[in-house]
Amino acid sequence: MKSWFSFNLILGLSILQVHAQPKDTDSLFFRKIFNEALLRGHSYSRLGELCKKIGPRLSGSDQTEKGIDWAVDMLSSYDFDSVYKQPTMVPRWQRNGRSYMYIKSPLLTKLISGTDSQKAKANLEINKKAFPHSPNPEYECKSYLKWLEGQSFDKTQVPVTLTAMGGSVGGTFMGDLVVVRNKQELDSLGTKGYLKDKMILLNRAFEEDNIKTFFSYGSCVTQRVYGAIWAAPYGVKAVVIRSLSNSCDMHPHTGVTYYEDSIIKIPIAAVSTATADALSYFYSIEGPMWVNFDLKCETLPDRLSANVIAEIKGNQFSNRIIAMGGHFDSWDEGEGAHDDGAGIMHCFEALRILKKIGYKPRHTIRCVFWINEENGMRGALKYAELSELNNETHVAALESDRGGFTPRGFAMDSALLFRTRNYQDLLRPYGISELEFGGGGVDIGPLKKQNKNTQLVALVPDSQRYFDVHHAETDVFENVNKRELELGAAAVCVAIYIMDQELD
Ligand SMILES: [Zn+2]
Known part of the structure; x- marks a missing residue:
């Protein structure tokens, strides 16, 4: 030596x-x-x-x-x-156009189409309840609500913009969406059989205290790369992830995802960070919400x-x-x-x-x-x-x-x-x-x-x-x-x- x-x-x-x-x-x-x-x-x-x-x-x-x-x-x-x-x-691999998911949430419907007093009451609930990921939940939720103002849709089924993960299989899903904050929560609910035939939102957020942002990316990117592999064995039918970004906005971020041959391939897409916070908020109040999801991508x-x-x-x-x-x-x-x-x-x-x-x-x-x-x-x-x-x-x-x-x-x-x-x-x-x-x-x-x-x-x-x-x-x-x-x-x-x- x-x-x-x-x-x-x-x-x-x-x-x-x-x-x-x-x-x-x-x-x-x-x-x-x-x-x-x-x-x-x-x-x-x-x-x-x-x-x-x-x-x-x-x-x-x-x-x-x-x-x-x-x-x-x-x-x-x-x-x-x-x-x-x-x-x-x-x-x-190709995307075949923009994809959307539609959600049914009584709270959301109240927020966008209720009477003034209903809206005020719903807003008050937002103010009272803290988001798990955000110091400013009202702001995040409002980004999504503001975006909705520019869209035309049936008020009982509200759109969410998606971007398919690169390499994802296409597919549809209709049923309940469950929000999980990280892989531990996914495993915990999955082992109890709670996620069978459901769709999940993997909502791990960037750690904002990292000075070098690549460290935050490094710890969250696994949900994009392995999200479908993690979830499918629990009977999950489709996955959306929170976009990998420091920014709170309405732009979903794509990126590559992987499958394993021995595990069933389920569709995986991302929602913007502001949308992920809004969905997380509705979930924290109402529990699983009904969604209609359609991803059009394919591999040639x-x-x-x-x-x-x-x-x-x-x-x-x-x-x-x-x-x-x-x-x-x-x-x-x-x-x-x-x-x-x-x-x-x-x-x-x-x-x-x-x-x-x-x-x-x-x-x-x-x-x-x-x-x-x-x-x-x-x-x-x-x-x-x-x-x-x-x-x-x-x-x-x-x-x-x-x-x-x-x-x-x-x-x-x-x-x-x-x-x-x-x-x-x-x-x-x-x-x-x-x-x-x-x-x-x-x-x-x-x-x-x-x-x-x-x-x-x-x-x-x-x-x-x-x-x-x-x-x-x-x-x-x-x-x-x-x-x-x-x-x-x-x-x-x-x-x-x-x-x-x-x-x-
Ligand atoms: Zn690059």
Whole structure:
């Protein structure tokens, strides 16, 4: 143990000596990168084209294939050494239009169509009874009631907007809806036989005391991914989940769900956070409410699609690669502007800037638009498979898939983190100060499985607003800030330069 430690200490010191400090010219070089991104950047206008000319990019859709052609043409209009497609089959699931659930609740009917005194009485009940999840129940309930004012419907069956989870089976349900706050409550009621032939709302809310919102997402995402698997064995016929968001609004958020072959496949969808609070409130007063649910989605046979790649050849180690990228596909609810149009534009722009300012990389620098990250990872798996087949070595891979918000820093594997920290005084003026241990991402993960020495990196932008728009109809170009996007692209470019200098 001790000799292992000494060996590593010596190795570490020798790395320190070889890669001691940034060069004197690095500070000017970083300034040049940021100037190019902020004064003459291409990321924002290209993202605008992607979002508005192409739009949502669900794997396997005609629109996505049109988008891939656009991406090849767009990248080919720059003077990169090569631009090419990497074909792969992808799954094909489609939503088939907006779905609604209709609910019957005497309290709700009173709230929307009763006499003034009935409405006042119902409102009073709302004020008296606290929501399990919200400090301000009246507000949440009112968001839903306000939304209803703009809808036309039969007052005894009131609509709720749904978004099907990606991969869900379609189906219908008519019967009682039971609200459960988390998996423990689901198991407790399920074991008692209380959920047989019912529908459930899984209503676990984000923990708002987490400073980094990805932690809240991490603990709630299981209800989306495994909700149908958890519930079906108890005889549950359909599931709706509370959307995974910090924001209290009327936009339901989609995302992938899983099934197991041995467990019956039941439909699963999401309701908005404000709707989930309203339903939870009605349930707390009235108990199970009657619902009529119809989900129209379906899965079609797989289809041929592709990753899109642009690269600049390395002048020292052409078969040693530094890859950077994000995913080209998106969910169909919005335009995939933050998730992950921003990520692919960060990396395209980083490659463009390196070329524009005349940098000659030691390694081959590759920008990858991976396909099918959201519901299958087929692009990432094909990329790793072909890399191995072609005897390539990935010295590092960076993924940007946390939105186009102000860059704060990077999460990195330890060997690279150790060296990048030598640059922290040069990075701080650009607001890049969080250099943390970690790294990784869905699309670059398979590279690490092939080669444990590959250094994985994730761009870490500010996370406070990401889940407001994540997988929702609000993930549109208008919600991306030009400067924040450009700063992200420059940050990626600087990180790629450091990797190219520091790694062999
Ligand atoms: Zn993403």
